[in-house]
Structures are given as C-alpha cells and as structure tokens.
Amino acid sequence: MTQRGEDYAIEAVARPSLSSELVERMREMILEGELEAGKKVPERRLTELFGVSRTPLREAIKILAHEGYVALVPNRGAVVAEDDEAEIDELFPILAALEGLAGELAALRADEAMIGEITERTDALRRSFESRDRLVYFETNQAIHDGLLEASGNRSLIRQHGLIARRIFRARYQANLSEIRWREAIEEHEAMSAALKRRDPEGLGRTMRAHLMNKLRSIREGREAKRKGSEARTAASAGEFA
Structure with a gap:
C-alpha cells in the first residue's frame, strides 16, 4: 500500500477500546520524545511493540492526526507534528x-x-x-x-x-x-x-x-x-x- 494521507481511511473499524489504548500510549511517546517531531511514525515497529495489526494502529493515527499530534502528509504517510x-x-x-x-x-x-x-x-x-x-x-x-x-x-x-x-x-x-x-x-x-x-x-x-x-x-x-x-x-x- 502506498504511503499517502488518504490511506488512513480505515476499511474496518477497530475496537474503540483498543484504539483508545493505542492513542494514549502513542500520545505519551510523542510527549516524551520517543516518537520524534518531524519523523515518520514507524508503523511496523509500533505494530510489533504493541502486538497489534495495522488496522487499529492506523485508526489511532487518525485520531492523533485530528488532535494535532500527527500530520498525514501526501507521499510520506503519518509524520509526528512539529511545533511552529x-x-x-x-x-x-x-x-x-x-x-x-x-x-x-x-x-x-x-x-x-x-x-x-x-x-x-x-x-x-x-x-x-x-x-x-x-x-x-x-x-x-x-x-x-x-x-x-x-x-x-x-x-x-x-x-x-x-x-x-x-x-x-x-x-x-x-x-x-x-x-x-x-x-x-x-x-x-x-x-x-x-x-x-x-x-x-x-x-x-x-x-x-x-x-x-x-x-x-x-x-x-x-x-x-x-x-x-x-x-x-x-x-x-x-x-x-x-
């Protein structure tokens, strides 16, 4: 699958509780600098770290993008938002x-x-x-x-x-x-x-x-x-x- 912002339209809806848990954990990683500003969100590494498939992970990324923690950049995918x-x-x-x-x-x-x-x-x-x-x-x-x-x-x-x-x-x-x-x-x-x-x-x-x-x-x-x-x-x- 190509890495474009529109790829984050999830075909299947992840369980809300799992997505919420992933959002919370990824938010903490961003705040603590474990996921660096301006860098791509390492989806493969995170799926392995959390023991989940890409579907709930990408649902969490959509939520984080809505909150402003992540930017969905055409041809790059999800990138941790930088401070202006x-x-x-x-x-x-x-x-x-x-x-x-x-x-x-x-x-x-x-x-x-x-x-x-x-x-x-x-x-x-x-x-x-x-x-x-x-x-x-x-x-x-x-x-x-x-x-x-x-x-x-x-x-x-x-x-x-x-x-x-x-x-x-x-x-x-x-x-x-x-x-x-x-x-x-x-x-x-x-x-x-x-x-x-x-x-x-x-x-x-x-x-x-x-x-x-x-x-x-x-x-x-x-x-x-x-x-x-x-x-x-x-x-x-x-x-x-x-």
Whole structure:
C-alpha cells in the first residue's frame, strides 16, 4: 500500500477500546520524545511493540492526526507534528485570554461538586509533582484546566479553546521540564484552586492568565537555551578543525 494521507481511511473499524489504548500510549511517546517531531511514525515497529495489526494502529493515527499530534502528509504517510514557534507565540496569549475568562466565569458558576473536584485534582497534582511523575502531572494538569472550562458553562468558549489547545499540546508539556518552572506551576495551580474556593472571579482569571503566559516565557527560555547550546557545540566542533 502506498504511503499517502488518504490511506488512513480505515476499511474496518477497530475496537474503540483498543484504539483508545493505542492513542494514549502513542500520545505519551510523542510527549516524551520517543516518537520524534518531524519523523515518520514507524508503523511496523509500533505494530510489533504493541502486538497489534495495522488496522487499529492506523485508526489511532487518525485520531492523533485530528488532535494535532500527527500530520498525514501526501507521499510520506503519518509524520509526528512539529511545533511552529511563531504560531506558539501567537496562540498562547489567545489561550491565556480564553482561560482567564473561563476562570472568571467558573468562580461565579461552579457548584460545590465542581469546586470539590478541582480541589481533589489540585491535591493529586501536588502528589505527582512530589513524586516527579511528569506524565501523571501533565494529565492531571489537563484535567484541572478542562474542569475549570467546564465549570465556566460557556460552550462557545470551550469549543474555541479546544481548537487552539490541541495545536500547542507539546509546548504545554515541555513548559514544565525545568525544575524551577515546574515548582512555579504547582504553586500557581494551588493559587487557582484557592481563588475558586473563595469564588474570586478577578483573582482566578488573573492567575490563570498569568499561568499561561508564564508557560510561554518558559518555552521561550527553553528555546534560547537550546539555540545557545547548539551554537556552542558548533563553535567547539569548528575549533577542532581550525
């Protein structure tokens, strides 16, 4: 079969539970860098690794493509999506504005059950931070943000947020890779939970906007450090042949 994006129209529907499991495992591999950005998804290796046929694997790839984790490229097949630095810089302030508004609405509209759920998730977030489990932290973090969006009760806001959030998924994960930023992030989440319990719309909205913009700052710092490291290695390599 030729490797084109349209090849991913699956003839047979894979079992939802199996496809969902594959999506989760492949998403983790992408976030952790096991599947590298810009590289083809190694279908044969993954079928052997997971012990599945190509049908459920390709169904999972379709889902990941819809979520923005994978791109279906004509004549190349499935490729792990690359981050667009300019787009990330443009989208984070928009996401921050949307989440800030969601926070303001959630503080006014959340019922006690919703507030209790956010409190419990924030406690779980602290535990995952203390155990240094980044994947569990990231998943719990996403659940907190999703819960606050849900508590806003604004369907249009949630829909627009989803369109943007999935385009910067990896950047959000990588933003907490430094120990300093990770510690800052957990403190910000605890401040968000406290503002929600106080039903403080201004405080929650402000904290959520700052939280997102601090993520962007961390991403930019990481980019700069990576560039400097690359330049230093290039200079050292050139020096060896001088």
